[in-house]
Amino acid sequence: MSLDNITFEVAFKYLTDKGVTAYELHKFSGASEAGFRKLLNGNVDNPRRKTKDILIDYYKSLVRGKKLTITEKVDSELLSQEQSLFLDDLILNHEKALLNHGLFKTWLNLKLAERENEIHREYTNRDSKI
Known part of the structure; x- marks a missing residue:
């Protein structure tokens, strides 16, 4: 699956596994922090399309290296x-x-x-x- 065809489920799992917070998603998108908190805590069964798109866009920005603050630094001798x-x-x-x-x-x-x-x-x- 290419980054252009990423699904919400894949993006959501990656972001939750990496420990992304509702605040980070809010700062990235300007959307409600409380809404993201509900989503990340499992209190939303069927998020809106706009919310799904925000999570997919944030995932893409992380994978493409535009927003790397939440990942652990890797030994520079190995890989960036x-x-x-x-x-x-x-x-x-x-x-x-x-x-x-x-x-x-x-x-x-x-x-x-x-x-x-x-x-x-x-x-x-x-x-x-x-």
């Missing part, structure tokens, strides 16, 4: 954030085509490095509190 988001989208939406391609190895190495950094931060924070 924009490249990381691009690879995430590419791998998740075109995994069959990439099984034999070197990008998959790069993406996997990136994900492993991110997890290693998370574990290191957890242990560093835990040890500093002792």
Whole structure:
């Protein structure tokens, strides 16, 4: 699925998985923060088309690298954030085509490095509190 054909469901899952807040969506669009909060909390069964379009547009802006403040910084020696988001989208939406391609190895190495950094931060924070 290309970015031009992204569905609301895919965009919504990605944004909730990344921890996007109602405030971020409000600042991006100017629409009601309370309405986004209800949507993100699962209190809206069938959002309006305009709301769906806002979430899809915000997803696209994140994946294209225009708004990257909510993503964790990746080690600059591996990949930039924009490249990381691009690879995430590419791998998740075109995994069959990439099984034999070197990008998959790069993406996997990136994900492993991110997890290693998370574990290191957890242990560093835990040890500093002792």
